[in-house]
Amino acid sequence: MARNVGRIFSGFRCSGSLPFGKTQLKTRCPRLLLRTTPERTVVQALSSIFSHKSRDFSLPNSSWGEEMMRLYNHYSSQSGEAAEGQEDQGEQWTRLPSYNRSLKYATGGVYLSKIIQSKARLFTRNIRDTGAAFEYVLFFRRDKQRCVCIFQAGHLLEGPPGHVHGGAIATMIDTVTGTHASLLSAPVMTANLNINYRSPIPLGSTVLVESTMDKEEGKKTFLSCRVTSTDGSKLHTEAAALFVSINVSHLLRG
Structure with missing residues (x-):
């Protein structure tokens, strides 16, 4: 599992999509293969954390009565x-x-x-x-x-x-x-x-x-x-x- 997570983070470092201040990393890396559901889940969660798109709190959510x-x-x-x-x-x-x-x-x-x-x-x-x-x-x-x-x-x-x-x-x-x-x-x-x-x-x-x-x-x-x-x-x-x-x-x- 640790190796899988390591590969996931490695893929993120190479993806060129994470903002660092006002610059972005732009590198080429080997294709990241996500073979298991847990790997895909972690990637989706991390993508959400680092997403440029901000949440609009005025839209409905599950807590609304x-x-x-x-x-x-x-x-x-x-x-x-x-x-x-x-x-x-x-x-x-x-x-x-x-x-x-x-x-x-x-x-x-x-x-x-x-x-x-x-x-x-x-x-x-x-x-x-x-x-x-x-x-x-x-x-x-x-x-x-x-x-x-x-x-x-x-x-x-x-x-x-x-x-x-x-x-x-x-x-x-x-x-x-x-x-x-x-x-x-x-x-x-x-x-x-x-x-x-x-x-x-x-x-x-x-x-x-x-x-x-x-x-x-x-x-x-x-x-x-x-x-x-x-x-x-x-x-x-x-x-x-x-x-x-x-x-x-x-x-x-x-």
Whole structure:
């Protein structure tokens, strides 16, 4: 088995497909023969680890519950892509992709340092186990006046027994309103977030986090946000948010 794994790694070293910084190894090697299922399994796993393609966390996974999937399909069916070539019969929504690294996907490919580049992770996407914490997907209207998030709260977000921590709720409100404000006048930073908690959210449940643009005044964007049950019958949390447009170079200078 050790010899087999050695051959597998040897094949990887010679494949010329692994990135090392900004360069790649380009060498010719003998053909790698994978005769057994375990060998193929290891290769597939390693290929996944070293893949250039990053995971989009806004796509469904096995942890999503029935209500999460129902709402995802509902908004997807009303997406601009689904309605392309057809006359707009009402609200059209666009799904926003979500990755676990902000720096890599920043406009212009901004990097701060190799250490930060390799270790930095978006706060809401830094837990590997699917379904354990923040499971969510955002859609925004084509006119950008509204943004809606389908949020499923995992077991690691507990605050009061059996219910979601208030800080986790605030995180999702900031994430949704901040994303919405960025669509209106990117880049932005949170200047003020005023939250009123109305009723607790049970762990494992799915809720809607809806952001609405109230007004814009120069560099300031004002939004309101509501966290409700998926049928809208219960108000869990409401908030008012203020975001201010910034020059991203200020952040890079520290």
